[in-house]
Amino acid sequence: MGKARYFDQRFVPALEAFNYILYKYPASDKINQAKVWREKTNIRLENDELAIKNLKRLLRQEDLEGQDLADATSMLAQAYINTKSLDSAVTQLEIAANATKSNDERGRYRFIQGQLYNKLGYKDSANIVFDAVIALNRKTPRMYMISAHLEKIKNFDYNNGDKLLLAELLEDLETNRENRPFLDKIYHVIGTHYLKNQSVELASRYFNKSLQTNTRDQKLKARNYEILGDMTFDKRLYADAGAYYDSTMANLKLNSKPYRIIKRKRDNLEDVIYYEGIAKVTDSILSLANLSEAEKLTYFEKYVIDLKEKAKAEEKKQEALKRNAGLATVNNQVGNKAPGLGGAGVPGKSAGFYFYNPTTVAFGKNEFLKVWGDRPLEDNWRWSNKAQSSGGNTAGTTGEIAANASEEQRFNPQFYISKIPSDTKVIDSILKERNYAYYQLGLIYKEKFKEYNLAKNKFQELLQSNPEERLVLPSKYNLYKIYDILGENDEATIAKTDIVATYPKSRYAAILTNPDTVDSKDENSPSTLYENVYDIHLAQDYETVIAQSEEHIITFDGEPIVPKFELLKATALGRLYGFEDYRKAINYIAVTYANTPEGQQAQRMANDMLPKLESKEFVNDSVSDHFKVIFKFNRAKTDKIETFKTTLDEVLKNVRYYKLKSSVDVYDTNTTFVVVHGLQNAQVAKTFRQILLDEDAKKIKAPFFVVSSKNYQILQIHKNLDTYLSLNNP
Template identity: 35%
Template sequence: MILLLFVAAYSCSTKKDTIISRNFHAITTKFNVLFNGQEAFNKGIEEVNTGYKDDWFSRLPIEPIVFEEDKIVLESFNSNPGAGFGGASEEEKKELTPFERAEEKAVKAIQKHGMNIDGTEHNSQIDNAYLLLGKSRYYSQRFIPAIDAFNYVIANYPQANLIAETKIWRAKANTRIDNEETAIEAMKLLLVIRDTLEADLPDEIKEQGHTALAMAYVKSDSLQNAKKHLQLATRTLKNRDQGARNLFILGQMYSDENKKDSAFYVFEKLVNFKKAPYKYKIHANIELAKNFSKDSLSTTLLERMQKLIKNRDNRPYLDELYYQTGVLHQNNDSITLALNNYNNSLRAKNGSDKQKTFTYEKLGDLYFKDSEYQYASAYYDSVLQVSKDTLDIRIRRIKRKYKNLASLIKFEAVVANNDSIVRIATLPKDEQKLFFESYIEKLKKADEDTAQLRLNQMAFGNSVAGLQSGKKGSWYFYNNQSTSFGKTEFQKIWGNRKLEDNWKWSEKATIGNKVTKDSAQVNTVNLRYDLDSYLHTIPDRKETIDSLKVDRNQALYELGLIYKEQFKNQNLAKSRLERLATLDPKEELILPINWHLYQIYKNLGDANQSEIYKNVILTQYPDTKFAQIILNPNVILEEEVTVNEVEKEYKKMYYLYKEGKFEEVVLKIDAFIVTVPSSNLIPKFELLKAYAVGKYKDIEAYKIALEFVGVNYGSTEEGKKAKEIILQIEK
């Protein structure tokens, strides 16, 4: 028996070239070691595919995997690429990734079952082991050791069936280490030259080869060549996953070049590719809606998008489908339908943050175009709140837009707030009281409705929960949680009231002339419903009311300039300045107001109105620079006002600032800077003006003035200084 075992072991030796030995090691390698290694490798690929999330808003990478930057492992190897393995502890083995496990099995196959006798390998499975070894190292981001394994196969098994596949993997590894030129030359030898000579490569290998070539050309920024090989790689579509991906990327490339017809053709081909994974087909439909070039297709595409939206299987993609439907409606000038679809996109469950940034931006742009700047600002702010990529060029552009709107929004708020206070302050006392009584009643009604809605929601939720648990749903007064909530809400609104007639009254007569105060008033007073608390906030001093008017007038003037110069919205600029002209502005503002209105009506082509303001300037202010410009329109204003003169004016205003004449500084700066609109010293004036505002107004007004300097002159020293001060204020 022992003799038989010895003979069997000797016959299966890796050093003996016998039929028994070759077959034993080949079968053991294939069905035992390599089988387990391939299973581990497949598991690793599955994890990569599951964990990788495509960014459908950018051009997809040809290979769906993310490698860490600057993590290329350099190792020293013996002539045997499997060297350096073995002897791992049990703890280390537990920590192996699937690709490391596959590599371990490949090394085991090479070391234990390799039959390299006199320089010739007699185990027909060893070349497969080396290929598995190289591929495992590739996915472990160990590209140079992987190339070693591939080179070993190519050098020692030149006639192997897998030699072409090995060369393709070697080319991909070379591309990953920035040797794309080497990869391109190797793939040309394999595909282009061999294709013209023998044309015996299987379609699957040709697809892989052209895909690898496209990867190398993308890495070398040769997109035309990349497109050419993606086209060749998608002729047969044997590999459904990579084939669908190649088609999608090819369509994206055409779309980036604005070749809409070519892009449309490629995406339509992908939609009709029955074996393509669904994620590519659904996004191809979305891309079709982006790349149609004929208006006649718009209706057809809208019908297709509506059909996709109704399909319950597409719920994970609703945010994208609604968004693109909105874009189609917007292109057709159906703005109401566009708005509805954009809002549906935002409400879609599991919508991606990146899609939300695009949707918020579209809504912001629509409102901006319609001069609804406050709404636009809110949507741009939502983009910035949702986005995580602060370095993205698009996000930075939106941030600039939002900052440009910041001053405008705050000045509009000053106008609205001060208008409201001044209007109420000028009412007779009885009318003030009636105004706030009406306001309080509306407030109470809104609070009651909100509380009742929340109670109803809780009751409904409790009923549903009861039905789901197989129990009978109950009235909410029998639910301790609902009752407790309702009691808290009642006390919050009405206080601690007795259960009696007319319990809503704040004061009640009881016996004779004796007045009993309501217990809610005795214990607590809800200031939201307290009339006196509102009446006491109304300013009654003339100085305070005048100050509110001055601030409002200044804000109206700033708004007129912002709308005119920054947003080029002449109509809104006109309305703000014309209203300011009716509000008895300070003398220093009258000339600039007339000058800006003269320019605005001139820009709008209204010669009659323009002439009115022109005559005001020429008759009432004949010796000013404005009058000289009107009379001599061909003379450039800056030529008449030298740099030295501007500096002298700045010094005058600076001395006024030092003397504590802050309001005068603000008014004089406003009147002067319009005469030198292109002067390099404008930021200095604006910063000095902000300092002056900070001296006689509150911190919020100071911050608004600083933000105006920071936003409009951000690249100057003055703009940077303003930003620094804002940061200090906010700490």
């Protein structure tokens, strides 16, 4: 009964059953087994410390041997593993492996023992134990033997080991028919072996073969996809790498730590894919634009010849498909014969099976092409617009033009030549776009991926491309930092000298000449300037916020701080000019800085928040329970506003039964409100002076109007005060 409850995962009732045996039948010959099963249940209930205490007492008090000893020590080892006492677990597993009568259990205990040795860093001891598992051969489940081989391979010393012997072992594991159920793991280990030997293509092939076994091991699939993603990323095929990381996440537990790590890596790729695409497209256009007329003609004549050859091949293919379709139609018209009556097909095979009839197969292929088009045999073949990592190269760009051209234009080289920009302004614009993409890629590789060599190449290519002045100094400084990180001291010294000599008054020169004395938050640093502007924003000086934000956006163009200034500027525009200006600014940020956190935040705001704020309709005050008393002032009369607010605050302190407070809110460029908050009744708000003491009421003579909190929000957002006053004061 106790075992039945245990296997049914009803652990508390199982514990009761085992305790009952210990209480009622202390002299039973099964008493030791009952004690072991009780502790096994305690372990499942996460009472590991109690299980360790009871099992140690059992081993001390009873002279256990054979299977009882194996069961007790194996359970004690499990409790030690749960409590991270791996060295103690190894000792108990040694006893269990020697005591058990079951070779199945012996293989399992030895294999776990080897895994623990690996975790403890004792690879030699682990290999000895794995050899013991392998020596059991067919006496233990093959899973343990194969896993032991694979673990030994993982422990292989590539500096001193016999690589030829290892290669022979890997080949034997791969070709042995008995190992077919374990090919997913074998292929993975072989792929890892080739990866360590820098045989990237072979490694990629075996990781893909591991996936093609349709393994049910989700962790193994995730690991395969992750490695393939990393390999693809190293090849700079970023869209493909992103697809691999998507597949990795699909095989990981949602929101687990590994999932979050891969998701962060995948999100970071968005920027790389975006800017690499821009760089490739612009590079292609510029390379074509720089060709002479004769070179352009030669290039596109060759391209047109290739197009014609492809068109002829496609035409022949379509003719063959039509013939096959005709045969299939004739075959269908003859009628569906009874299965035993024969018909065209593979000799000796029943015509009833679809794939035995070549005409029906041809018809099926034709129907597939009609519905799906010509699709390559690969994963996710049904995706209609799979991202191409090579997008943006010359062939891709030209191919898009060819796809949209007429039949006559497609085979005319001059048509393509006419599409190449020749206007100097257009070429300069493309060049600027390319240079900015290079700069962003350099920053991304340096800051996000720590790929310093890739970053170095991008900054060097940028500086060789005659970039705008605003990108030169930041690029040189980033190059200096990269040289320093890579230990390229001579290059770092040259870069530092160049910056200090050419830009002596820049903040970069100040940092380089006085690295110990220059505070990272000096008064000219972007972060400090942003904080200063933000403080001005809190003071509601929105005109200054807009002006200074625009100035800093120009100064720091290309740096990560720019989207922050844009977002701050958008908020100031909204507070000063209303909803329409705010919406335009938010949409601009969402489009212009789409791959930055601020751009993504702006996009979320455009999707979720702006539609909720769009309505200008005022609500009925009867449904509100929060009201404000508004005193309207000319914004230019700051002294009068400050004096009035001081007086108002003194008066509000004397009000009984209500906790009121005041604030100064800018309405627009000409108007400022002094607002009283804390009133929960419209009638009380309208008779505001009556709740003041008589002597205080005489001090507050300025006219006011009352508005509910919801309507106050609407009139501040849409700047429609006149509409509200006309509705409520007809």
